[in-house]
Every structure is written in structure tokens, then in C-alpha cells.
Amino acid sequence: MSATAICIQESPLDPARAIYSTVLPAGEPWLHEVKQGQTLRIVDLDGNQAADVIFYNRHDTDEHYSATDTILQQGGLYLTTGSVLASNEGRPMLTIVADTCGRHDTIGGACAAESNMVRYALNKKFMHSCRDNYLLAIQHSDSGLTKADLVPNVNFFMNVPVTADGDLKFDDGVSGPGKYVELRAEMDLWVLVSNCPQLNNPCNAYNPTPVQFLIWDTAGQ
């Protein structure tokens, strides 16, 4: 079992040596391959943005990131430096090797038109959502992914604490401008991202902002 308490760790990697870098505006999807041994950094450029991410085995997408296997294996709810993201086969998919934010959510899920109707009001259903992003990205891909694969995701930079009484809170983020999380891929992966467009929730100050993705090769380190 690894710790689940906030653990801050800076990265030695030099952005100038990254083999890939892109800035994803708010409300956009991103589906990208990351190979075993490569390191993926996600940067919360302006602070308090949620990056909703699901990982899949690149060679067998029935094997996906599993929130429940991950939190069971580490004995706690939040992701931080040292957390190993496990698959539904119980295998390590990625390890968080650096984290200047220190806490990421595992059970808040991704917003959807339908859940917005339930959470806020029935007339919210035509607002853009993370699950629309997911579906759009996979419909335009040759990944073979379908809605059945849209399992509970990681909300990087999002703070969703559970209270002692068993309530769920959406707290102001522990993130801030420029904070990042870095993950080493333990297998070849598909990385499916929605840069969250939620406008009904104060956790991003009603202002979704861009996030950046950088990838380093094993050799580049």
C-alpha cells in the first residue's frame, strides 16, 4: 500500500527535451498514445481546471484504468506521488512519479448531459460535457472504444473529499496555475482526455481553462 495523503514531488525532466507538447483548450477532447516507459506530464496552466482522463491498454482496450482496483490497492481514495494506477486486471498501468498539486480525485467521474440534468436542472442537457468529448474522440478514432469503455475516470487537479460522515464535497481545488502531475506509463496506453467544460460547478471558478500535455521518451530522460 502506498500513501494517499498529499505528497508533493517536483520533476527533474526538462520541457525542452520533451518529444511532444500540446495545449488543449477548455472543452476539447484528446485521444493519444503513450508508450511503456514514456512519461506524460499534465499541466494545469491557469489553475483549478479538471482534466478528466481514462487510460486503456493500447493492445487490449477491455483492460482499462480501474478506479476501484486502484484505490483498493493503495488503501485510500486520492491519487498523489507514488500512486500506482491499476487496471481492471489489477495490473499497474501508470505510476505518478511527480506531482506539484498533490491530490487528484478518483470517484467524481466525468460530467455528462444526462448527469447535468440530474445535478442542476433538466434544461442543462444541451450544455457541452466531458462524456460528449469522450464519445466524439472515440467515434473519430480507430481505437475500437465505445460507450461501454467510459468507466470512472481520474479527475486530475480536482479535490473531492469524503467527510467522516460519508458526505462528498466538491472543494476548491488544491491546484493552482502551473501545477502539474507526471505519470510513467507501465504499459502501452491509449490516453482519453476531456478538458472539462463544466460551467455549473464552482470547482473551476466557472471558468474552464487550457491544460498542457508533454511526453518524454525513456531515452530523453
Place this chain on the structure above:
Amino acid sequence: MTALLPALPAATLLWEETVPGGCHWSWTLPRGVTLRLTARGDGANLSLVLYNARQPLERYNMPDSLKSQHTAHYTRGHVLMSDMGRAMASITADSLGWHDPLGLLLDAGRLHDKYGEHAYQQHRNGMYRAGKDGLLIEIGKYGLTRRDLVAPVNFFSKVRVDGEGRFLFEAGHARAGHAVDLRLDMDVIVAVSAAPHPLDPRPDYAPAAVGISAWRSGPAAADDYCRTFRAEGGRALQLTDLYYPF
């Protein structure tokens, strides 16, 4: 909280059975049936998943249900929602006050590490069963595969989370006789496993049996408690009503 729920009127009862500790089963059941789940022994656990029987691509969604209702535990009034924003089932009565929605499941590796090898060859039907495999067998009966297995509700178990996120399993939470009523708000495939909760600290594999009584409750009435307990649950029930216009 009372220790027990009032007995069901015999006229409403459709069928009853007992799932032995560790075992698994599934049913296809219509909207308006309520399942009374009863712990037959101390420390029972029942992992339960739901799929829309008409279109199983719609299934129980842990994050949507929890964040909508701002909860990390289930009790009377809470609604189990699908990924399509609809109420699939609602908790209409509960003698216990806390059921674990965090979705943790005992898999074969953890089962063997914790309790040792206890296979069919030596132990016949006394073999040890993992909750994850039990649910995979059940959903497989409907063509659903490992990609489709969702995070279950663990009825009768209680897991708290401390300030740093660590899980604290409350041993001795459910006693024999504790019961919960789960009303089915849509036509569903229900799959269950009565294998131990993966955080149960007891060293011996001795899962309790769980009684299942199906009874005719009818769909949620206009003044149903679950419609007003939280506005979000009310809207999810309203969306299910729209799905069943007749």
C-alpha cells in the same frame, strides 16, 4: 434506526430465496418490484450491479450517483442512477443507515493471498469464491464482458474515509437481521455476489448468507420519499418516469 424492517405483507411477496455466503446470482426484474435484502449473519456483504434490461449499455454509475447526491454512503432516500441520468433503483427502507458505494471488489488474487487456496477439487462447493469473478459470471449470462463490469454497491458494508483519504472498514457493522429495501425503478438486470468485502479484516473466509425477497411495491408514487430526499434523486426518478410513459 430500528433493528429490523416491518415484515412484508404476504400478499405482496413474489418470491424469496437465500444467496449463500460467497455465492452469486442474477435476475431480470421489472420496474415496480422491490428487493428486500436481509443479512442472514453478522458481517454480511452483498455486491450488487444493475443494467437496464432493455439496453444494457445503460448501467449503474457510481460517480454520477455519488456526486449528484453529494454522498459517499447509501441509505434510505438515495437513488442509484445510471450513466443516462435515470433512477435505476432507490433505497426505500433501511435498518442500517450506511451501505458502501465505493465499489471495492475482492478479486481472485486478493482472495488467495488473504484466505489461501481453497479450490473446487479439494472442497467441492465449499470452495472460496471472489466477488469480482461472481459478478463476471453473472453479467456474462447476458453477453456482458469484463469491460462492462461496473463498480458495485456493497450492501451491508461500511467504509469510512479519513482526512488523508485512507479507508477505515467498520467491522461488525451489519448484524443478522439488518435489511434494506431496494425498489427497482426500471426494468433491470440485477447481479449480486455475497463474497466478503475486500477490506473485511476477519482472517477466516466465512461470508454470511443474504436473503432476497422480491415483492410488488409498484413504481415510486408522487409523494415518494426518494423524490424529495434530495432534488437530484427526484429529477432522476422523473427522468425514469419519462422513459416509461405508459
